[in-house]
Amino acid sequence: MKLSAQIISTAKETISNEAEAISNLQNFIDDEFADAVQKIYQSQGRVVITGIGKSAIVANKIVATLNSTGTPSIFMHAADAIHGDLGIVQENDVVICISKSGNSPEIKVLVPLIKNFKNTLIALTADEDSYLGKQADFVLNCYIEKEACPNNLAPTTSTTAQMVMGDALAICLLNLKGFTSKDFAKYHPGGTLGKKLYLRVSDIISQNEVPQISPDTNVANAIIEISEKMLGVTAVLENDKIVGIITDGDIRRMLKNHEEIKGLTAKDIMSKDPKTILEEKLAVEALEILEDNKITQILAVDGSGNYKGVVHIHNLIREGIL
Structure with a gap:
């Protein structure tokens, strides 16, 4: 077999292995999973997620997902916990412990300490009968048949399963909280994602001439x-209301269709009933109108239909919306 064919075969086998394991997780979504979600939802504290090795990396990812979707969470490394970091855990916190085997030495030391604190302990493990599984108040079963690693050693399929279970947990909590895109924007104010969720037409037009x-x-x-x-357009107003628009394209068409332009006025060349958008709308909605109508500018108005300014496609490009 050629080297490239071997690589492709291995990659496909890895994906197939992990896809099958993820699909199988549906069989472990049961009343205990639902009870664990409700326990977190009803908790007055945070979610503290702990693990060691690759599971610690997965724990950090789940913490990030929970925080960004409205469930306050914090990471605690299982090894560091028994050397002072256990102080992270507060009275009303729910602790999620991630461990494939559920029997690692650090977990066996940590679990009794958490139990002594009377915190709810949720196990995210591939072995319900492990030390962790038996000590936990709730078990989220992440059982897998085998790792994608040909030696069945390197954490691959198991960590993927852990992350998917964490995502399922986060989305269930998101739905229970009624978490909306507006809430999401509060936690993601930076970057393109944040701007799509909070940047409004009024923010754009304030940067431009009118x-x-x-x-x-x-x-x-x-x-x-x-x-x-410098926007390639002007609104045509009568009694403070928009009656038309003139764009660079209208000017070019005028020059093509009229040999003499001296006597022409705005009403002779303007386009009537131009597209408009309310200034309180999201900038991404302005982009949708521009793309749907294959235009590069749109006029912004207030709730009374009064002209407020122009949104140009270049504004949206600069803001990273497009």
Whole structure:
């Protein structure tokens, strides 16, 4: 077999192994899982997640997911816990201990200490009959047939199963809390994701000039307004209401269709009934309108229909929305 074919075969086998193990986790979602979720939901404290080795890395990931979806959580390394970090655990906290075997030395030392504190202990393990499984108040079963590692040694399928079980836990809690996209935005204010969830049209238009002319403005002055405001567009207003729009494209069409432009005014070349968007709408909604209509600018208005400014596609690109 060629080397490339061997690599492809190994990769596919790994994915198939892990996919089967993940699918099998559905068989372990039972009343005990539901009870564990409800216990966390009803808790007045945080979720403290602990583990060692690769399980500690998985624990950190689950902590991050829980925190970002509205369940306050913190990581505690199982080895460090017995050397002072056990002080992380407070009276009302729920502790989740992650261990494939459930029998590692650190876990055997840590579990009795947690039990002495009277905290609820949830085991996330592949062996319900392990020391951890028997000591825990609830067991989230992450049993796997084998690791993807050909030697059945390197934590691969087992850690994937742990992360998936953690995701299931987090999403169940998210649903119970009624956690919405607005809540999500509070915890993700930075980056593209955050901006898509909180950046509004009003935030965009505040960065721009507000080009506007009247229907009787001559074409020369309309071109000057478009050029000076540097948005490739101007709104046409009558009695403070939008009656049309003139874009760079309208100017090009005018030059193509009229040999003499001296007597033309804005109302002769403007496009009527332009697309608008309320200023309180999310910027990502403005992007959807631009893309659906294959345009590069949209006029923003307030609740009374008064013209407030322009959103240009370049604004959205700069903000990372597109």
